[in-house]
Amino acid sequence: MSAVLRTVNRVLIGLIGLVLLVLGGSVLAVGLGVRPPSWWIHDGRHDVLLSAAERTRWRDEGWWWPTVLAVLAVVVLLALWWLTAVLRRRRLAEVLVDTGDGEGALLRGRALEGVLAGEANRLEGVAHAHVRLTGARTAPRSRVQLELEPHVDPGTALHHLTTESLTHARNSAGLATFPAEVHLKALKHRAERVS
Known part of the structure; x- marks a missing residue:
């Protein structure tokens, strides 16, 4: 989730919660017999929010x-x-890398996605790779989409991705585990006329 969307989400939730708290608290207080100020939306215990005249006015x-x-x-x-x-599903913004000194370092999620996709693109028979990180920054997960050339065995491509690219990313980030969800898709070539 982007920072702007996260901020909008928190502000909206805060405002809605504040409005509901004030309205609910005022209805409860007036219902218990507290005398509201003269400008408040209802006057006493037996007052309604919308009178019959207000409901049928328009x-x-x-x-x-x-x-x-x-x-x-x-x-x-x-x-x-x-x-x-x-x-x-939220894209992971950063990954916490264990530096071994008890402090740790933050790695940008997009940087790790880019490196992982670059390594997967260099695998034999992979036409295109797309990587997205999800999960928590201390326990990231990856979603990998591979477009394979028609002649490539999917099992071999998955094996190379797992043993090379994903293992290298896990070791580089100092992660104990790095679960991955991999989607394989065969690239289809259009038939061409040969003369």
Whole structure:
């Protein structure tokens, strides 16, 4: 998750929580008999938030219901966007490398992704490799997508990826384990006319 999205997420959650806390606390306090200030949205224990006159005030206006439905649709779409952004698999921003002195160092996740993808691209028969890091910075996981040339045996390509590229990345970062989810895809060549 990017820093901007993480900040927006925290601010929205904080604001929504604060609004709900203030409204819920005020309803509870007024319900228990606390006298609210004169400017507050309801006056006493038996007061309702919307009176019958307020609920039916705009009923005869032609623009009212389309506007209400449009606003609710926008709120639902924004909530769905927010939910998918939060639940989406997150790209790992940094990996904590054990330096052996008890301190550790931070390695940029994109740098490790780039090096791992570069090594995987150099493997025999690999046309293209894409790597994405997920998990925690102390226990990263990798998602590797390999596009293989048509003549390559997938088992051999997976073996080379595991024993060379992934092992080298695990050892370089000083990780005890480096789980990987590997997706293999055969590259298809278009038929060409030979004359």
